[in-house]
Amino acid sequence: MELSRILTQALAELIAPTTAAIALAAIGLNLHFGFTGLLNMGQAGFMLLGAYGFGIATISGAPFWLALLISLAAGALFALILGAPTLQLRGDYLAIVTISAAEIIRMLGRATVFQEYTGGAAGLTGGSFKSTFQELSFLPAPPERGAFGPLEYVFTGSDSWWTRLFAWAVVLIAVVFVWLLTRSPWGRVLKGIREDEDAVRALGKNVFSYKMQALVLGGMCGSLAGMLYVLPRSVAPDAMGRSLTFFAWTVLLLGGAATLFGPVLGSMLFYAVYMLLRAGMREGLEGVVSATMVEQIGGLLVGVTLMLLVIFRPQGILGNKKELAFDAR
Amino acid sequence: MPDETTENKVTEVSDVPEATDVPESTVEALDAVERSETEAAKAAEHVLAAVEPTVGVSKPDPILVVDDVQRRFGGMTAVDVQHLEVQRGVITALIGPNGAGKTTFFNLLTGFDKPNQGSWAFEGRPLGGVSAAKVARNGMVRTFQLTKALSRLTVLQNMLLAAMGNPGENLFGSLVKPLWAGTEKKNTEKALEILARFKLDAKKDDFAGSLSGGQRKLLEMARALMTDPTMIMLDEPMAGVNPALVQSLLHHIQALRDDGMTVLFVEHDMHAVRHISDWVVVMAEGKIVAEGPPKSVMQDQAVVDAYLGAHHDTDLGDDSLLDPAVLARLEAEEEKR
Ligand SMILES: Nc1ncnc2c1ncn2[C@@H]1O[C@H](COP(=O)(O)OP(=O)(O)OP(=O)(O)O)[C@@H](O)[C@H]1O
Ligand SMILES: [Mg+2]
Numbered sequence: 245m246e247l248s249r250i251l252t253q254a255l256a257e258l259i260a261p262t263t264a265a266i267a268l269a270a271i272g273l274n275l276h277f278g279f280t281g282l283l284n285m286g287q288a289g290f291m292l293l294g295a296y297g298f299g300i301a302t303i304s305g306a307p308f309w310l311a312l313l314i315s316l317a318a319g320a321l322f323a324l325i326l327g328a329p330t331l332q333l334r335g336d337y338l339a340i341v342t343i344s345a346a347e348i349i350r351m352l353g354r355a356t357v358f359q360e361y362t363g364g365a366a367g368l369t370g371g372s373f374k375s376t377f378q379e380l381s382f383l384p385a386p387p388e389r390g391a392f393g394p395l396e397y398v399f400t401g402s403d404s405w406w407t408r409l410f411a412w413a414v415v416l417i418a419v420v421f422v423w424l425l426t427r428s429p430w431g432r433v434l435k436g437i438r439e440d441e442d443a444v445r446a447l448g449k450n451v452f453s454y455k456m457q458a459l460v461l462g463g464m465c466g467s468l469a470g471m472l473y474v475l476p477r478s479v480a481p482d483a484m485g486r487s488l489t490f491f492a493w494t495v496l497l498l499g500g501a502a503t504l505f506g507p508v509l510g511s512m513l514f515y516a517v518y519m520l521l522r523a524g525m526r527e528g529l530e531g532v533v534s535a536t537m538v539e540q541i542g543g544l545l546v547g548v549t550l551m552l553l554v555i556f557r558p559q560g561i562l563g564n565k566k567e568l569a570f571d572a573r
Numbered sequence: 574m575p576d577e578t579t580e581n582k583v584t585e586v587s588d589v590p591e592a593t594d595v596p597e598s599t600v601e602a603l604d605a606v607e608r609s610e611t612e613a614a615k616a617a618e619h620v621l622a623a624v625e626p627t628v629g630v631s632k633p634d635p636i637l638v639v640d641d642v643q644r645r646f647g648g649m650t651a652v653d654v655q656h657l658e659v660q661r662g663v664i665t666a667l668i669g670p671n672g673a674g675k676t677t678f679f680n681l682l683t684g685f686d687k688p689n690q691g692s693w694a695f696e697g698r699p700l701g702g703v704s705a706a707k708v709a710r711n712g713m714v715r716t717f718q719l720t721k722a723l724s725r726l727t728v729l730q731n732m733l734l735a736a737m738g739n740p741g742e743n744l745f746g747s748l749v750k751p752l753w754a755g756t757e758k759k760n761t762e763k764a765l766e767i768l769a770r771f772k773l774d775a776k777k778d779d780f781a782g783s784l785s786g787g788q789r790k791l792l793e794m795a796r797a798l799m800t801d802p803t804m805i806m807l808d809e810p811m812a813g814v815n816p817a818l819v820q821s822l823l824h825h826i827q828a829l830r831d832d833g834m835t836v837l838f839v840e841h842d843m844h845a846v847r848h849i850s851d852w853v854v855v856m857a858e859g860k861i862v863a864e865g866p867p868k869s870v871m872q873d874q875a876v877v878d879a880y881l882g883a884h885h886d887t888d889l890g891d892d893s894l895l896d897p898a899v900l901a902r903l904e905a906e907e908e909k910r
């Protein structure tokens with residue numbers, strides 16, 4: 245039956261590695277925007293950098309955990325470079341700088357000059373950087389397959405149970421980490437900065453340093469998310485552009501900024517509904533609209549959803565409406 | 574709220590007589606405030622009695638010394654202070670008409686703005702070019718004329734945020750709760766005690782954004798006290814606070830001085846100034862035009878000129894100035910000139 249196939253596809257999106265990756269990217273944005281009030285409009289740039297860091301390090305022979313650390317370090321370094329000149333200035337500057345820096349990373353990635361390392365516009369093929377990750381698997385080796393309900397994947401491989409297990413484990417660790425941070429006095433300083441940084445300065449806190457810490461941590465979430473994002477596919481610079489940043493923002497606002505589980509819930513819901521829409525259109529409007537048009541209409545609907553969300557439920561699903569009422573100072 | 578203020582709880586803080594009735598107006602509230610008779614109050618009066626009431630006069634034990642500070646906005650000089658010393662352990666009021674440069678002067682001293690020239694030292698340490706956060710950590714803490722309540726934090730969180738030296742405010746320390754749980758508990762006790770003094774304890778779990786304008790003023794002052802400042806700088810602490818609370822606020826400010834703190838506050842209410850300050854500094858058009866003890870400075874010709882624009886032999890501390898009819902007459906006289 246068609247319907248059950250569509251529903252299964254949507255269900256699969258709930259636990260897909262990509263869903264986990266975007267959830268992690270949104271967790272990073274949540275540290276930036278939800279807790280500190282920083283506008284990072286270039287999370288995809290952090291993701292791409294993390295993906296390159298992991299891919300290139302692995303191809304050069306680094307073991308898995310070293311490659312992962314390099315991926316994290318790339319995100320941290322990027323945050324430091326972008327934050328140093330902008331975090332002293334008004335918030336809008338960070339938004340402008342991050343959006344253009346993400347584009348620069350993408351352009352450099354596609355440039356022929358670094359083709360030797362980045363693979364140019366074609367990127368890095370999946371097979372070239374995934375072996376260390378798959379060797380890590382303690383699940384049965386391919387071609388062993390496993391089914392859970394209607395979902396069936398190989399245990400170990402690109403689009404596998406192992407990739408899902410790993411990706412969601414990373415998300416879980418990130419959630420715990422954010423929980424520990426945001427319930428602490430450190431998290432309280434971030435929230436204070438979000439509300440009014442001059443007031444926090446007047447109380448003797450080094451606002452620049454806190455903003456930088458938040459930017460770096462959120463950026464590291466972004467670069468790690470980039471690594472997760474490419475585990476089931478290849479590193480392709482053009483697949484990690486502005487629209488990916490835009491997806492991460494939608495996910496964050498859908499779930500609820502400044503909430504602990506908002507990014508995770510938002511990502512699951514977003515990808516499941518997005519799949520439902522596209523698969524539904526493919527089936528229901530077969531012959532009426534082409535496959536590429538389905539993608540375009542899907543993208544359009546995401547945009548409309550984001551707008552409606554910001555207008556009618558700015559606090560997202562998990563957010564507290566009461567808190568938001570004080571936004572107008 | 575109003576019925577809470579009927580009780581005058583402030584007597585615990587400083588030894589002032591019980592106010593019997595709820596004051597109806599600020600004037601009435603102020604009449605109930607008497608200069609505190611503590612050792613610190615008498616000492617302050619005694620020390621300052623020996624100081625010549627002239628602009629830029631040196632004080633026996635200055636905590637803050639300002640030299641030749643200028644701030645220009647375009648062609649307009651907002652602040653131009655030649656020399657000013659603020660005596661330690663006393664209440665100094667900074668008064669002056671709107672646009673005199675008081676807030677700008679506060680901003681400069683506390684690192685929120687950079688002067689075009691000049692230097693100043695706090696407890697002997699030069700503070701020119703020092704960041705606002707470092708100034709606060711040095712013990713000079715200010716509040717803002719336009720209150721900055723952290724809206725989406727609760728009142729208690731606002732207070733806890735202000736405490737200094739919390740190990741949980743370090744990124745790595747924050748991950749291990751046992752490292753900061755004790756500090757947090759101590760700070761909470763202290764915060765609740767201060768909140769009770771400002772009658773905000775019932776609101777401790779409300780979002781600061783839900784407080785009224787006057788309550789935010791109180792919260793901001795309470796929050797500044799959480800930092801254990803050596804010197805507290807209050808920009809119009811009484812603006813928008815109801816008469817009954819003004820009365821207790823004035824007691825609190827005097828109590829701070831009695832605890833050894835130095836207070837510098839900006840205030841437009843002459844009566845408040847007259848009642849609690851030990852020394853008054855008058856600014857007009859960026860310059861300091863007079864300083865001296867409250868009683869004499871209000872009669873200073875330069876001060877009266879600054880406020881009323883011409884040559885009236887009126888005492889600014891005179892209650893009759895609160896009467897709109899008197900003010901109207903003065904203005905009319907001014908027009909005729
Ligand atoms: N950022 C600024 N840019 C330009 N001019 C400014 C700025 N800040 C203050 N001024 C000017 O400096 C002068 C002093 O302002 P300031 O706010 O210090 O006055 P004030 O004494 O605090 O007045 P009030 O009693 O009304 O609070 C005013 O004329 C004001 O217009
Ligand atoms: Mg002012």
